[in-house]
Each structure stands twice: as C-alpha cells, then as structure tokens.
Amino acid sequence: MSVTPYLIINGDVPLSARVYRNTDDLLDRQPAVIITGAWLTVKEQMAHHYAQALAARGYTVFTFDFSGYGESGGAPRQLELPARKVADITAAARYVSSLSFVRPGVGYLGVCGSAQYALAAIAGGAPITSFVSVAGWFHDTASVAPFYGGMDGVNVRIARAHEALAEYQRTGTMPVVPAYESGNDRAGMFFDLDYYGNPARGAVPAWRNEMAEASWLYWLTFDGLTAADRVSVPTLLVHGDDCVLPDNAKAVHDRLGGERELVWAGGAQTDFYDQPEQVGLAVEAADRHFGRTL
Numbered sequence: 001m002s003v004t005p006y007l008i009i010n011g012d013v014p015l016s017a018r019v020y021r022n023t024d025d026l027l028d029r030q031p032a033v034i035i036t037g038a039w040l041t042v043k044e045q046m047a048h049h050y051a052q053a054l055a056a057r058g059y060t061v062f063t064f065d066f067s068g069y070g071e072s073g074g075a076p077r078q079l080e081l082p083a084r085k086v087a088d089i090t091a092a093a094r095y096v097s098s099l100s101f102v103r104p105g106v107g108y109l110g111v112c113g114s115a116q117y118a119l120a121a122i123a124g125g126a127p128i129t130s131f132v133s134v135a136g137w138f139h140d141t142a143s144v145a146p147f148y149g150g151m152d153g154v155n156v157r158i159a160r161a162h163e164a165l166a167e168y169q170r171t172g173t174m175p176v177v178p179a180y181e182s183g184n185d186r187a188g189m190f191f192d193l194d195y196y197g198n199p200a201r202g203a204v205p206a207w208r209n210e211m212a213e214a215s216w217l218y219w220l221t222f223d224g225l226t227a228a229d230r231v232s233v234p235t236l237l238v239h240g241d242d243c244v245l246p247d248n249a250k251a252v253h254d255r256l257g258g259e260r261e262l263v264w265a266g267g268a269q270t271d272f273y274d275q276p277e278q279v280g281l282a283v284e285a286a287d288r289h290f291g292r293t294l
Contacts, residue, residue, distance in 0.1 A: 001055060008064060010091035016071035017064035017092070018043060020055035021101075030060040031294040032102035033286075034092055034128075038112035038137070038273070039080050039219070040179040040188055042070035044206040046111045046273040050134070053283040054109075059290065060102050064092055070206060076174040078208060080188075080215035082222045085117045090126040097127045105129040107290045111273065112244070113137045116224030119252070123227035130293035132286045133237045135272035138224040138248040145220075154220050160186070161217035168214065179211040188215065195270040202273065225252060232258035236289040238282045240265045243272065261289065 002024055006017035021030065033054055037046035043063040051061040066085050067074030074084070093106050107130040110118040115136030122128050145154050164175040180196035181187040188211040195202040196209070203209070225248060235256050239249040241264075253262045263285045267278040 008095045013067050013074045015064045020051045020061040026101045029103045032096050033059050033107040034062045035109045036114035042206050044204050045202050078210045079212040080219050086121045089121040093126045093128050105294050107294050120227040123230035131235045134282045135243045137244050138252050140223045140225050157216035161214045164213035175213045176210040177213050179209050228252045228255035234259040234293040236261045238263045242268045244269050
C-alpha cells in the first residue's frame with residue numbers, strides 16, 4: 001500500500017490530498033474513488049479507514065481536506081460552507097478524471113454530511129459516474145431543526161451566526177466555538193459522542209476541534225434533499241434505523257432517477273465512521289457497487 005501526498009487546486013485554493021494505491025506501477029489503471037467524511041472533519045478521520053480498505057481491493061483512492069480545513073488553504077477557516085464544499089468536490093472529480101493511472105469514470109463515497117454535498121455536486125454536473133453514501137446526512141431546515149431544539153434553537157444559532165459575520169466583516173476575525181463539546185450548546189456537536197472525544201477514534205492530532213460560528217447560517221439553511229431529483233448516476237445508500245435522519249435517506253433513494261440500491265444495516269451513526277463491523281459491511285457493499293458501475 002502506498003499513500004502519497006497530492007495537491008488539487010480549486011481556483012486559487014490548494015486542497016491537500018492523499019492518494020492510496022496498492023501498486024507503484026503508474027501504467028496499472030485502476031478504478032478511481034474519492035472519499036470524504038462528516039462535516040467539520042479532515043481526511044485523517046473516517047475517510048482514511050475507507051480509503052485503506054478500498055485501496056486494498058484494487059482501487060486508487062483520493063482523500064482531501066476541504067477548503068478552510070486541515071492542510072488545505074482557504075479562508076475563513078473552519079467554516080462549514082456547503083457551496084464551497086460542493087465546489088471542492090467538483091474540482092477534485094475533474095482533477096481525478098484527468099489522470100492516466102486511473103480508469104475512465106470517477107466514483108465518490110461520502111460519509112455522513114459530505115454525502116449530501118456530493119449529491120449536490122453530481123446534480124450540478126460534477127464528473128462523478130458512481131456514488132455511494134455511507135450513513136449519509138441529508139437535511140433541510142425542517143428536518144434538521146429537531147437536533148437543535150426546534151425552530152427556536154435554529155433561530156438562536158442563526159442569530160449567533162449573524163453576530164459572528166458582523167464581527168468578521170468589522171475586524172477580519174471569525175469567532176469560533178468548539179466543533180464538539182458535550183453539554184455546550186454553542187458547540188457544533190453538543191451531545192455525547194465518543195468518536196469526537198476519544199483520541200483513539202476521531203480526536204486525532206490532525207483534527208482541529210473548532211467551528212466558525214458563522215457556520216450555523218449556512219448549515220441550517222442548506223437543502224440537501226432536492227438535488228436527488230437531478231441525479232441519475234448509479235447510487236448506493238448504506239444506512240440504518242440508528243443512523244441520522246433515516247427517513248431522509250429513504251426519501252433521497254426514492255427521488256433518484258437512475259439505478260439505485262438501499263442497504264439497511266445495524267449500527268449507530270458514528271459506528272460507520274470507524275468500527276470494523278460497520279465499516280466492513282459498507283466497504284463490501286461499496287466494492288460490489290463500484291465493481292459494477294466503474
């Protein structure tokens with residue numbers, strides 16, 4: 001297994017990437033898959049586990065940090081800006097499709113929040129020919145509001161985002177809050193999540209436990225559902241009753257226009273980030289899907 005650094009450019013923003021291959025032979029064309037993880041995360045977290053597993057099965061896998069995160073450029077930092085992430089996905093897919101050591105066609109595997117961004121990128125014309133969502137988070141304002149105490153909680157957070165944007169425009173400094181802190185309602189994730197608090201799981205050194213507070217404005221008003229109406233590439237969704245927003249995953253599946261499959265599995269949301277049983281099941285299903293469609 002070789003893991004090598006790469007750089008992808010989106011406009012004038014350098015995106016730090018890694019390429020995983022089980023061969024050093026550049027004349028060996030392999031099917032290509034891009035993998036990204038949950039909101040507020042970096043490539044060394046959930047994407048790394050899936051990249052290793054699929055590369056071992058003969059795929060050339062690309063992971064990258066979104067603009068403003070990890071080792072990538074871009075400002076403001078730590079800002080969950082869906083439109084920027086959709087643009088990054090499109091740029092990455094165009095880059096990968098230009099390489100001579102991969103086969104024609106690009107697969108995409110999105111874990112949690114990046115699945116809805118990939119769906120939007122495909123709907124917007126990104127050259128992605130096969131898509132897999134693992135524990136995909138697909139939301140609109142109405143369906144995401146209960147996570148934050150209903151519309152009252154949404155409105156409080158959007159008001160905080162407006163204050164943060166005003167400070168940024170006035171001073172050039174973007175206010176940040178923890179990405180994860182149990183019990184802190186200003187944090188991006190404020191309920192108990194072992195994955196983000198445990199250094200043996202997601203609290204890795206490469207991850208910055210910060211969220212630009214202006215993120216609420218963009219996150220809480222993003223529509224991650226209607227893009228499904230404009231997607232016809234072969235799609236697999238791996239989800240379950242104990243994952244986030246299961247009814248939305250089913251709705252996305254039903255709205256897709258092309259070949260589609262729904263694999264319903266056991267396990268909590270964050271189990272699909274790094275736990276061997278859930279990751280193994282998802283990788284097996286993704287391999288079958290990409291094997292047919294790439």
